[in-house]
Amino acid sequence: MMETDKIYCEDCLEGLKRLPDKSIDLIMADPPYLIKSTRAGGHSRLSHTIQPINNLLKENGLDVGLDFSILPELVRVMKRINCYIWCNKAQIPEYLNFFVGELSCSFDVIIWWKTNPPPTFHNKYLSDKEYCLYFRKGGHCQPTSYETAKTVYHQPLNVQDKKDYPHPTIKPLNIIRNLIANSSKPDDIILDPFMGSGTTAVACMELGRKYIGYEINQDYFKVAQKRIQDCSDKIK
Numbered sequence: 001m002m003e004t005d006k007i008y009c010e011d012c013l014e015g016l017k018r019l020p021d022k023s024i025d026l027i028m029a030d031p032p033y034l035i036k037s038t039r040a041g042g043h044s045r046l047s048h049t050i051q052p053i054n055n056l057l058k059e060n061g062l063d064v065g066l067d068f069s070i071l072p073e074l075v076r077v078m079k080r081i082n083c084y085i086w087c088n089k090a091q092i093p094e095y096l097n098f099f100v101g102e103l104s105c106s107f108d109v110i111i112w113w114k115t116n117p118p119p120t121f122h123n124k125y126l127s128d129k130e131y132c133l134y135f136r137k138g139g140h141c142q143p144t145s146y147e148t149a150k151t152v153y154h155q156p157l158n159v160q161d162k163k164d165y166p167h168p169t170i171k172p173l174n175i176i177r178n179l180i181a182n183s184s185k186p187d188d189i190i191l192d193p194f195m196g197s198g199t200t201a202v203a204c205m206e207l208g209r210k211y212i213g214y215e216i217n218q219d220y221f222k223v224a225q226k227r228i229q230d231c232s233d234k235i236k
């Protein structure tokens with residue numbers, strides 16, 4: 001019997017092996033992005049703000065991208081392909097090759113368009129958006145209103161979330177909650193292999209979905225546990 005409403009502090013590549021075939025209704029995955037190591041603008045004031053963030057990502061292995069051998073495992077555990085994957089633009093071709101090229105899934109692109117990105121534009125465009133690719137083959141996408149059917153979320157960086165639950169790449173809860181609501185039903189089981197601060201778990205608790213997740217970093221695992229406890233106290 002698979003235990004739900006639980007996060008395991010372990011490598012998801014190991015944990016996933018214990019999940020039965022076709023046991024998951026929806027995957028919400030936010031793996032480490034693939035970030036090229038560049039120094040942010042020499043000795044400018046801006047570089048003093050951005051470089052520590054880059055260093056933090058590097059120190060915690062959050063710039064290394066994804067081991068793509070996980071993708072067939074994710075497909076194995078889904079009842080039918082119904083899967084959101086957050087990524088940066090460097091990773092888009094590989095996901096499309098796999099899900100659309102090899103598995104003939106349909107797809108959509110959800111965008112978080114940040115209203116207040118850092119002003120870094122030396123020889124490049126602003127880093128003002130994050131992508132979330134949605135792949136499905138028979139998967140469920142049933143927004144209930146014009147508002148919840150939108151694919152672009154124009155909102156600021158979630159600075160307060162990072163203060164409350166320290167994790168450098170915590171995603172906005174409202175976006176995760178809306179995507180889960182659109183693509184699952186009450187009591188469905190949602191898998192998040194890269195749970196971070198527990199955003200997916202909290203969204204599931206608020207929506208009456210079950211969750212199962214993995215987080216390899218002990219500190220982030222503890223942050224997620226605390227966040228789940230806070231949410232549970234609030235719901236009671």
Ligand SMILES: C[S@@+](CC[C@H](N)C(=O)[O-])C[C@H]1O[C@@H](n2cnc3c(N)ncnc32)[C@H](O)[C@@H]1O
Pocket residue numbers: 010011012013030031032033060062167169170171172193194195196197198199200214215216217220
């Ligand atoms: C981009 S963050 C996820 C942030 C999360 N969506 C949130 O809102 O807090 C990716 C997380 O995956 C974790 N991680 C990286 N590799 C992992 C692995 N092989 N198994 C489990 N967790 C992993 C990292 O420690 C990090 O916390």
